Amino acid sequence: MPNELVHRTIPQIVPYLDEQDAAAVLQTLQNNWITEGPQSALFVDALRQLIDVPYGVLAPNGTMALSLGLMALGIGPGDEVLVPDITFAGSATAVLMVGAMPVFVEVEPDTFQIDMDRAAEGLSARTRAIMPVHLYGTACDMEAVDRFARQHGLFVIEDAAQGIGVRHRGKHVGSFGDVGCFSFFADKTITTGEGGFVACRDEALYQRLCLLRNQGRMERGSFVHPAVGFNFRMTDMQAAIGVSQLRKLDDIIGWKQLLWSVYEEGLSDLTEIRVVGAAPHSTHVPFRCVLIAERADELQAFLAEHGVQTRSFFYPLHRQPCFTPENSRTLPARPGASTAYAHADYGFERGLCLPLYPTLGIDNVQYMVRKIRSFYRPATTI
Ligand SMILES: Cc1ncc(COP(=O)(O)O)c(C=O)c1O
CATH class of the missing domain: 3.40.640.10 (Type I PLP-dependent aspartate aminotransferase-like (Major domain))
Structure with a gap:
C-alpha cells in the first residue's frame, strides 16, 4: 500500500x-x-x-x-x-x-x-x-x-x-x-x-x-x-x-487488517479502552478502528487538537430527530430500564471511530496510538 x-x-x-x-x-x-x-x-x-x-x-x-x-x-x-x-x-x-x-x-x-x-x-x-x-x-x-x-x-x-x-x-x-x-x-x-x-x-x-x-x-x-x-x-x-x-481488494483488506492490528497491539492494555473487533464466526475487514472508550468526548476533542479527525458512532436511530412516531416505530423500555436501547445508547456515548483507510501509513497509526496513550496516561513520554 x-x-x-x-x-x-x-x-x-x-x-x-x-x-x-x-x-x-x-x-x-x-x-x-x-x-x-x-x-x-x-x-x-x-x-x-x-x-x-x-x-x-x-x-x-x-x-x-x-x-x-x-x-x-x-x-x-x-x-x-x-x-x-x-x-x-x-x-x-x-x-x-x-x-x-x-x-x-x-x-x-x-x-x-x-x-x-x-x-x-x-x-x-x-x-x-x-x-x-x-x-x-x-x-x-x-x-x-x-x-x-x-x-x-x-x-x-x-x-x-x-x-x-x-x-x-x-x-x-x-x-x-x-x-x-x-x-x-x-x-x-x-x-x-x-x-x-x-x-x-x-x-x-x-x-x-x-x-x-x-x-x-x-x-x-x-x-x-x-x-x-x-x-x-x-x-x-x-x-x-x-x-x-x-x-486491489486483497491488498486493501490486508493493509486494513495490518493497520487495525497496530492499533490493537498499541491500545489493548489500556483499561479505559476496548478495541472492537470481529464478531464470532466472522472475518474482519475493518471499516474504521472502532473504540469503546471512557471519556470518549474528551478523547475526541484531544485528538482533534492533535490533528486527528475522528467520528462518533452512528447516532442511535430511536434518537434521530428525523424519525418520528409517524414514520418509524420505537419499542417501549423493558421494566426497570430507562430505554429499550441501552446498548445502542452506551455505544453512542462511548464509541469513537479512528481513521483506517488504505492510504494511511503505519507511522500515522503509531502516532495516534501514542496520542491516545498520552491522553489516558499523561505521564507517558511521547
Ligand atoms: C450501514 C450503511 N447502510 C447504508 C449506507 C448507504 O449507502 P450510500 O451512502 O451508498 O447510499 C451506508 C453508507 O455509508 C452505510 O454505512
Whole structure:
C-alpha cells in the first residue's frame, strides 16, 4: 500500500484511487461508452463471483440498492421492517423510500450488530422483513437471522454497505438473505465515488430487480414498458473504477487488517479502552478502528487538537430527530430500564471511530496510538 507521509493532520477518510483507476475511467471516455455497458457487465460479474451469488444488479448508491431490494420483494406502504438501532440513517430511510416503516431493534453490546435475542420485541402483524446490517467491517449472526426470519415468515434484506470482503462462516455477507445490498461510496473498502449493488439468489426476484431498475424493461432502446420501473442505473465510468478497485481488494483488506492490528497491539492494555473487533464466526475487514472508550468526548476533542479527525458512532436511530412516531416505530423500555436501547445508547456515548483507510501509513497509526496513550496516561513520554 502507498504510504502516506507522516503528518499531523490525519483525516477520517481518504479514498484510495490510483493511476490504474484513472486509466480505467479514461478508457471508458475514449471508448465513448459512458452509460451502463461493457465495464458494468464486468463489474457485475466480478461482484457476483466475489459474493458467490448467481445474480446481481448495480444501483446508484447503497441506499437505493436497499430500496430497490425492498421494492422487488414487494415491501411497501403498511409494512414494517426491523432495522438495528445503530446504523447509518440510510438503512432506515431506504425503508421509508418505499413507503414502509422502520422499526428499531436493540443492538448487542459486544459488536453492536443487531441483537437477535431482542428482535422479537419489534414484531407486529405488519412485519414483513428484517434488515441485518453488517456494521463496522464484521458480520451479524446470520444463522440467528435466518432462523428468526423462517420462524416468522420474513424476508431478509442484508445491508452489507460496509461489508465487501467480510465473510461469516466462510460465506460472503450479502449472500445469505433474499437480497444483499452494497455501497461503493468514497469511504468504503472499494469505491466508485457513489455506487451500489444488489445481490440475489432467485431468478424471478432478479427479473423484478432488472425491471424496476430500468423503467420496466429488460433492455434499453425500447419505448414499450411491460412493467412500471424507475432509473436505478450507474455509469460505465463508475463501473470501470469498480473493476479496477476490485483487482486491489486483497491488498486493501490486508493493509486494513495490518493497520487495525497496530492499533490493537498499541491500545489493548489500556483499561479505559476496548478495541472492537470481529464478531464470532466472522472475518474482519475493518471499516474504521472502532473504540469503546471512557471519556470518549474528551478523547475526541484531544485528538482533534492533535490533528486527528475522528467520528462518533452512528447516532442511535430511536434518537434521530428525523424519525418520528409517524414514520418509524420505537419499542417501549423493558421494566426497570430507562430505554429499550441501552446498548445502542452506551455505544453512542462511548464509541469513537479512528481513521483506517488504505492510504494511511503505519507511522500515522503509531502516532495516534501514542496520542491516545498520552491522553489516558499523561505521564507517558511521547
Ligand atoms: C450501514 C450503511 N447502510 C447504508 C449506507 C448507504 O449507502 P450510500 O451512502 O451508498 O447510499 C451506508 C453508507 O455509508 C452505510 O454505512
